[in-house]
Amino acid sequence: AKFEPYKVEYPGKIEEVTLGATRAEGGTREVTITVGGERSLAFYTFDAEMPHLPVIAIDVFDRRPMLAKAVREHYEDVLDDPAEWARKAVREFGADLVTLHLISTDPLLDDRPASEAAKTVEEVLQAVKVPLIIGGSGNKEKDPEVLEKAAEVAEGERVMLASATLDMDWERIGNAAKKYGHVVLSWTQMDINNQKTLNRYLLKRVGLPRDSLIMDPTTAALGYGLDYAFTNMERIRISGLRGDQDLNFPISSGTTNAWGAREAWMKDSPIEEDTPWGPRELRGPIWEIVTGLTLALAGVDIFMMMHPGAVAVLKEIINTLAG
Amino acid sequence: MKVKSPLEIYRYLPQTNCGECGYDTCMSFAAQIIERTVKPTDCPPLVKEAEKNPKVKKKLEELIEITSPEVKEVIIGKGDKAVKIGGEDVLHRHELTFFNPTALFYDVWDTLDDKEIDERCSKVVEYRKFYVGEFLTLDGIAVRCTSNDPKRFREVVKRVAGYGKPMILVSLNPECMRAALEEVAEERPLIYAATEDNWREFLELALEFKVPVVVRSKDLNKLKSLAVTFKEAGVEDIVLDPVTEPVGEGLKGTFERVIQLRRTAILGEDKDVAYPIMITPIAAWALEADEVSKAYWETVIASIFIVKYGDVMILHCLEPYAIMPIVTLRYNIYTDPRTPVQVEPGLREINNPSPDDPVFITTNFALTYYTVESDLTSGNIKGWLLVLDTEGLGVEVSVAGGQFTAAKVKDLIKETKIEEKVNHRYLIIPGLAARLQGAIEDETGWKVLVGPMDSGRIKGWLEQHWPPKEK
Ligand code: B12
Ligand code: SF4
Structure with a gap:
């Protein structure tokens, strides 16, 4: 009997978005990164070619964050120096991009002024030659100002501003991106309709070009809502491929969230009847890997991660499945 | 399932609203069939009538046919420990839900000594991880014949059967398989595997001992042919193994074969490949690497195919750090997305x-x-x-x-x-x-x-x- 594979073709295509700009393009990056361009589900290369592989960004913070021990020990020597931290992420751990989180600007932490935080952006731009993602502190009032300033000092470098959300001044962030030639990360909380709404605001009201938007529909860790995150992203991707012009953008995932799961960091199970969990140095990385790989299958294009071992394994998975 | 609306099912029911099924009306019973919480045979009047009246019997058979899942459901083991695999209706969980969680079988082999066998079996039986009010557990034991000695295989299979878990018997040698089946066929093990070389003997074994059987080939034309041959000979319970290759091009090829099989079964409505799919992450242990790398890679392979259509798996690593992400992911992917899991307030x-x-x-x-x-x-x-x-x-x-x-x-x-x-x-x-x-x-x-x-x-x-x- 002959096996006739059932063919699936989608009418839509995910937008291609390029991060970073070389000297010729008005920036100072040595490499640029393009994501998106898919016409099929992730790794279904038998349906359509995957023009760009998913990439991995490593998180860097401008002040000491709370980190699980298994993660922290890899960064112990650079925790107080974001530029060194970025360099290490690229050189030693193979980061395709670096995400600089300006958490020191949080009014509840150091309340560092935006203009000072911008200096760290310049330092990191000097330190590495890969494209940059710049994140705020998550403070809805202050982030617009912080990201605006960052956008200004990074003019021409085509960074990604992370992030615009519905409950903050997304317009200001969108305008900053437009003015200085950057990309916006449109972040919503596990709600496909909100994602459509925010994307539409950024595209229509701000007038952001279609090649300058990436979405973060929210990542929940394995065992802590991954089912929702997976299905939300898978639905968004399928809608995009079917031609929904509000949703056909590359997807980014805060995969580091996996370290929030107690299975990743706790010494052992708090439940007496459980089979002992085994060494946590081995549990944490695999928790981050499995969270990432599940979402890779849903269509994620950019993974923000931390553990170098997890980064290496997820890279290998991506390279293998993309072929 | 072919039908989408309760109305189409209602036509087949007695329409008396007698309530014996536990639902107030035949219509709500029909709606439950669509949700797959009940089966047509859960309507007692219909079943009774079918025993007497050949016309009703035909109607019931038709109803079963149009409400059965797209992918065949296969049962491994017997009694309350039996595990169901396959029975899926959709390609993406948000389209309805996935039904039968990937069954996880861990291996023992017959060149181990009895003490080691007991150790591994106990680990499988005893594994538990608390999660949202339940204990996540492992499903069964795959007994591999590495001795190529029918007598030893039979002995070991008997020993493992004592643990009361569903079993997969692994040997390409029909004589070893026969010896084992003579011992434990009653337990309804899944036999692994019929290939291009041994299929005649395996077909005989499947028919004689009435056990579910895996057919195995990397070539999807051959795999389909094997399934058709077995089906036509009267074997109902078939599992497809498109061969799991652990790395590189091979793993990529495996991914493609698995997706093509399931997509063609569901969207292409090709009944000849509408069977549960076997994945063997244990293949990772053939790689040259340290233990942890192999365990990690086995977990990776298992995870890929928990998300994408693996219905039953043979694995090796019994370290909790490798098991825990697998059982958690399986739970997450297979929970019903239509209702959040909740408890009584x-x-x-x-x-x-x-x-x-x-x-x-x-x-x-x-x-x-x-x-x-x-x-x-x-x-x-x-x-x-x-x-x-x-x-x-x-x-x-x-x-x-x-x-x-x-x-x-x-x-x-x-x-x-x-x-x-x-x-x-x-x-x-x-x-x-x-x-x-x-x-x-x-x-x-x-x-x-x-x-x-x-x-x-x-x-x-x-x-x-x-x-x-x-x-
Ligand atoms: C999964 C998830 C969802 C799922 C929810 C599934 C469900 N059944 O709950 C879905 C997709 C449905 C969802 C929807 C929304 N979500 Co949501 N979601 C999440 C996510 C990813 C994980 C939440 C979770 O399950 N945590 C695990 C559980 C176990 O945690 P928990 O309930 O908080 O319990 C812990 C503690 O609270 C504490 N605790 C619990 N009880 C008690 C009792 C005592 C006495 C003490 C001391 C402690 C304690 O201990 C527990 C264990 O650590 C988080 C982001 C994140 N990564 O955390 C966002 C998040 C919670 N969601 C958010 C939002 C905004 C929403 C929406 C409003 C989005 C929208 N605009 O539609 C909707 C709301 C829907 C509604 N209510 O109608 C925001 C909340 C922001 C805020 N602080 O207000 C979050 C934080 C995302 C974000 N970063 O912005 N979401
Ligand atoms: S038992 Fe059958 S006839 Fe009676 S209400 Fe249920 S479906 Fe209708």
């Missing part, structure tokens, strides 16, 4: 509390509730736990979405009569619900204490804050 007494002990409040999202409950119980904390009906949502989500409100807390305090059970008026709320502090105090007249963000820190927090200092 109300009052729970933790560790026999006294009237002086603290009162906590949490939500009825199963993940939240069980995390909190287990932190309190295992921390030996005595207390009263109010469980608020947030429609199955976690703390932060329900606070943001308006299912966790001061008014509802007030109602819950009333309903549970907690005011009669304790002699204080202090309520400890989750740190993530801090913004409701004032509102709850105003609404209930209780004093509200904001607890830590993570319930795992309640113990330490209590040492500082309980009993409350100011009155």
Whole structure:
């Protein structure tokens, strides 16, 4: 009997978005990164070619964050120096991009002024030659100002501003991106309709070009809502491929969230009847890997991660499945 | 399932609304068939009538046919330990739900000595990981014939059968397989595997011993041919193994074969490949690498195919760090996306509390509730736990979405009569619900204490804050 594979073709295509700009393009990056361009589900290369592989960004913070021990020990020597931290992420751990989180600007932490935080952006731009993602502190009032300033000092470098959300001044962030030639990360909380709404605001009201938007529909860790995150992203991707012009953008995932799961960091199970969990140095990385790989299958294009071992394994998975 | 509307099913039912099935009307029974919570044979009048009347019998058979899942369901093992695989209807869980979680079988082999076999079997049987109110466990044992000696294989299979778990018998040698089946066919093991070379003998074995069988080939034309041959010869319970290759091009090819098989079964309606799919992550152990790398890679392969259509798997690594992500992922992918997993709202007494002990409040999202409950119980904390009906949502989500409100807390305090059970008026709320502090105090007249963000820190927090200092 002959096996006739059932063919699936989608009418839509995910937008291609390029991060970073070389000297010729008005920036100072040595490499640029393009994501998106898919016409099929992730790794279904038998349906359509995957023009760009998913990439991995490593998180860097401008002040000491709370980190699980298994993660922290890899960064112990650079925790107080974001530029060194970025360099290490690229050189030693193979980061395709670096995400600089300006958490020191949080009014509840150091309340560092935006203009000072911008200096760290310049330092990191000097330190590495890969494209940059710049994140705020998550403070809805202050982030617009912080990201605006960052956008200004990074003019021409085509960074990604992370992030615009519905409950903050997304317009200001969108305008900053437009003015200085950057990309916006449109972040919503596990709600496909909100994602459509925010994307539409950024595209229509701000007038952001279609090649300058990436979405973060929210990542929940394995065992802590991954089912929702997976299905939300898978639905968004399928809608995009079917031609929904509000949703056909590359997807980014805060995969580091996996370290929030107690299975990743706790010494052992708090439940007496459980089979002992085994060494946590081995549990944490695999928790981050499995969270990432599940979402890779849903269509994620950019993974923000931390553990170098997890980064290496997820890279290998991506390279293998993309072929 | 071919039918999409209860109306199409209703036509086949007695339409008497007798209620014997447990539903008030035939129409609601029909709706349950669509949801796959009941089967046509759960309508007693219909079954009774079919026994007498050949016409009704034909109708019932038709109904079964049009309501059966797209992918054949196969049962391995017998009794209440049996495991169902396949039976899927959709390619993406949001289109309905996935039904039968990937069955996980761990290997033992017959050149191990008996003590080692017992050790591995016990690990499989005893493994448990608490998660949202249940213990996640492993499904069965795959016994591999590495001795190529029928006598030894038979002996080992018998030994393993003593553990009462469903089994997969692994040998390409028909003589070894026959010896094992003579011993344990009754237990309905899955036999692995019929190939291009041995299929005649395996077909005979499957028919003679009435056991489910895996057909195996990398070439999908050949795989389909094998399935057709077995089906035509009268074997119903078939599992497809498109061969798991562990790395590189091979793994990529495996991914493609698995997706093509399932997509063609469901969208292409090709019944000849509409069978459960076997994946063997154990193939990772053939690689040259250290133990941890192999265990990691095995977990990776298993995870890929838990997300994408693997119905039954043979694995090797029994280290908890490798098992835990696999069983958790399986649970996540196979939970029904139509309903959040939730628990009964109300009052729970933790560790026999006294009237002086603290009162906590949490939500009825199963993940939240069980995390909190287990932190309190295992921390030996005595207390009263109010469980608020947030429609199955976690703390932060329900606070943001308006299912966790001061008014509802007030109602819950009333309903549970907690005011009669304790002699204080202090309520400890989750740190993530801090913004409701004032509102709850105003609404209930209780004093509200904001607890830590993570319930795992309640113990330490209590040492500082309980009993409350100011009155
Ligand atoms: C999964 C998830 C969802 C799922 C919810 C599934 C469900 N059944 O709950 C879905 C997709 C439905 C969802 C929807 C929304 N979500 Co949501 N979601 C999440 C996510 C990813 C995980 C939440 C979770 O399940 N955590 C695990 C459980 C176990 O945690 P928990 O309930 O809080 O319990 C812990 C603690 O609270 C504490 N605890 C619990 N009880 C008690 C009791 C006491 C006494 C103490 C001391 C402690 C304590 O210990 C527990 C264990 O650590 C988070 C982001 C994140 N990564 O955390 C966002 C998040 C919670 N969601 C958010 C939002 C905004 C929403 C929406 C409003 C989005 C929208 N605009 O539609 C909707 C709301 C829907 C509604 N209510 O109608 C925001 C909330 C922001 C805020 N602080 O207000 C978050 C934080 C995302 C973000 N970073 O912005 N979401
Ligand atoms: S038992 Fe059968 S006839 Fe009676 S109500 Fe249920 S479906 Fe209808």
